[in-house]
Amino acid sequence: HIFLSYRRTHYQLADRVRRELATYGYSVFFDLDPEFGLGAGNFQEQLETVLTHTPIFLPLLTPAPSGMDEIRRSLSSLQALKEYHRLQRIDFTHVEIRKALQTDGTETIPLFHHSFQPEDLASELQGLPEDITKLAAKNAKRLGDVDLFDRSLQMVHELIQRAVVEGKLGRRRRETGTGMV
Incomplete structure (x- = not known):
């Protein structure tokens, strides 16, 4: 199973990532999926479960724009996260990243938009809130543009399978009862 965290303004890209990973046999949680996504009730509680x-x-x-309000319109997803933290506002992307980084047995693989250059991403990752600074140490994978998108997701698949072989995901695989994560 895979949890895909994204800002709503980039839901089309997130859905494309979900569909491509599904071709490898993965079950990818996508909150907007009408059949398997979120139901009625507290959405953040459901996401964390x-x-x-x-x-x-x-x-x-993702780069700017990352949302509907004034903050997210002018900032990338990480800049928006940092600004919400500075303003002491709840940012659900921040909550999801923190939860994943604190959960034993969860492998975090950041995916960054093809318009980010690696040096831009390094700059974006500086100054993260203290509870998610470990994100900067993760091996991020760049999503290819239209021509290289499928290949970039193939590389993510290979990275996931390497984690399976190395036993990093064994405990979770038994808990979910599936042979493929």
Whole structure:
């Protein structure tokens, strides 16, 4: 099982990532999926419950614009996260990243938008809130543009399978009862 974390303004990219990973046999939680996504009730509670039982966490790091309000319109997903933290406002992407980083047995693989250059991403990752600074140490994978998108997700698949072989996900696989994460 895979948990895909994203900002709503980039839901089309997130859905494309979900669909491509599904071709490898993965079950990818996508909150907007009408059949398997979120139901009625407290959505953040539902997200955290799903996340607790998911061995792979993929935060989608995107450039501006990252949302509907004034803050997110002008900032990338990580800049928006930092600004909400500074303003002491709840940012659900922050909550999801924190939960994943604190959950034993969850492998976090950040995916960054093809328009970010690696040096831009390094700059974006500086100054994260203290409870998610471990995100900066994770091996992030760049999503290819239209021509290289499928290949970039193949590389993510290979990284996930390597984690399976190395036994990093074994405990979670038994808990979920599936042979494929």
